[in-house]
Amino acid sequence: MRINRIAGFAIISLLVTVFLLAPGASFGKEMTGKIVKVSRDCFVDEKGGGNWIKASVGMAVSSGSRLKTGDKSSMIVKLNGDAIKLGPMTEIELSNFTSETVIGASGKEAKKTSTIVGLVMGKVYGSVKKLTNGSIFEIRTDISVAGVRGTAFSIDRVGENSFSTTTVLWGVVSFLSIDPSTGNPIGSPVNVGRKKSSTIESGNPASPADKPPGNLIKALSTAYNDITKTLESLFGGGNGGGGGCP
Numbered sequence: 001m002r003i004n005r006i007a008g009f010a011i012i013s014l015l016v017t018v019f020l021l022a023p024g025a026s027f028g029k030e031m032t033g034k035i036v037k038v039s040r041d042c043f044v045d046e047k048g049g050g051n052w053i054k055a056s057v058g059m060a061v062s063s064g065s066r067l068k069t070g071d072k073s074s075m076i077v078k079l080n081g082d083a084i085k086l087g088p089m090t091e092i093e094l095s096n097f098t099s100e101t102v103i104g105a106s107g108k109e110a111k112k113t114s115t116i117v118g119l120v121m122g123k124v125y126g127s128v129k130k131l132t133n134g135s136i137f138e139i140r141t142d143i144s145v146a147g148v149r150g151t152a153f154s155i156d157r158v159g160e161n162s163f164s165t166t167t168v169l170w171g172v173v174s175f176l177s178i179d180p181s182t183g184n185p186i187g188s189p190v191n192v193g194r195k196k197s198s199t200i201e202s203g204n205p206a207s208p209a210d211k212p213p214g215n216l217i218k219a220l221s222t223a224y225n226d227i228t229k230t231l232e233s234l235f236g237g238g239n240g241g242g243g244g245c246p
Contacts, residue, residue, distance in 0.1 A: 028100030028114065033061045033079040037230045041070030042086075048093065065094045069122070076230050079115055082128045082137060083227050087156075090122025095140075102133055116140060123156035125223035128171075140178075143202045147174040147189070152224040154216070162202035167216045168192045169224055175206045 035044070035055055042055035045066040052068070055075060061067065068091040069075055075086045079097065086092060096116040101109050113135040117124065120141075128137050130150030139146040141157045144164040151171025157164050166175050172193050177186040177200045187205025192198045197212030 028098040028112070030062055031080060031097045031099050031113070033077055033094070033097060035059045035061065035067075035075060036078050036083070036234055037074075037076035037226075039075070040073035042073055042075040043068050043070075061094055061097075063094060063097045067092050067094070076227055078231065080113060082115065082126070083231060084117065084127075085125040085223050085227050087123035087125065087223075090124060091120040092122075092124060093118040093120065105133075111135075113137075119155060119157050121157050121159050123154060125152075125154045125220060125227065127152050127224055127227045142180045143178055144200045144206070145176045145178060147176070149174075152220065153192075154220045154223065163199060165197060165199040166192055167197040167212050167220055168194060169217065169220050170194050175200070177204060177206050179203070 035057055038055050038057055043052045044055045044059055044061065045052050046061070048064040048066050055067065061077060067075060067077065067086060069086045069088055071088055073088055077084050077086070079094075080099075084092075095118045096114050099111050099113045102112045103109060110133045112133045113131075115137045117139050118141070119139055124139060126137075126139070126148065128148045128151055131137060131148075137148040139148070139155045141155075141164050143162065144155070144157075144166075146153070146155045146166050149172065151173055152169035153166060153171070153173050155164065155166040166173050172191050174189040175192050175198045176189040178184070179186055180202060186203070190198045190206040190209055192209045195211065195217055196209040197216060198206045198209050200206045
């Protein structure tokens with residue numbers, strides 16, 4: 001059973017890598033994020049070459065970095081003005097984390113950012129400020145794309161059962177099913193709003209947004225507050241994504 005699980009995760013990892021650089025990715029100036037909280041067993045592969053080292057607060061991450069957590073472990077990563085929290089037994093790749101200078105709505109120079117996170121397995125919580133100037137923030141798996149534009153949310157990838165679920169605390173997430181064999185969209189994106197959830201089963205469109213079980217909202221609220229308090233303690237102003245939990 002353990003061998004099958006490991007093999008399954010390896011396949012998911014390969015598929016996620018294939019789709020990480022799908023259309024919509026931006027290739028500008030590299031940005032650098034920072035690990036701001038570590039709990040128990042957390043690891044970083046800084047160059048994506050399989051050289052996993054123990055994660056510690058203050059370590060820098062950039063495009064190509066991979067991060068993972070062990071059992072009963074978690075890690076918070078600050079990405080520009082946004083932040084994500086990795087739950088237990090989670091692995092991600094920061095596949096694109098760049099910025100470029102554009103002409104904003106006011107006619108002045110502004111920054112357009114691209115943050116694309118590949119979720120191989122496990123669960124990620126996020127706090128993302130309102131995006132401007134065509135910036136993008138996406139969490140991608142081999143079967144789903146969650147497009148975030150200013151929200152508190154979670155997304156998971158359950159490998160053995162081929163499910164991906166997103167839950168939103170506030171704001172909106174656009175949730176789209178992806179064919180794992182071709183990378184093509186399946187159905188239309190589902191807009192998941194405040195205290196709603198949507199699930200994608202591999203090969204099927206995203207389910208209509210609906211009220212999730214209370215434990216999902218509670219877990220998301222707890223993670224969001226942890227992110228907010230951690231950033232406020234370190235930087236004094238949170239991440240600009242909102243105040244306390246609604």
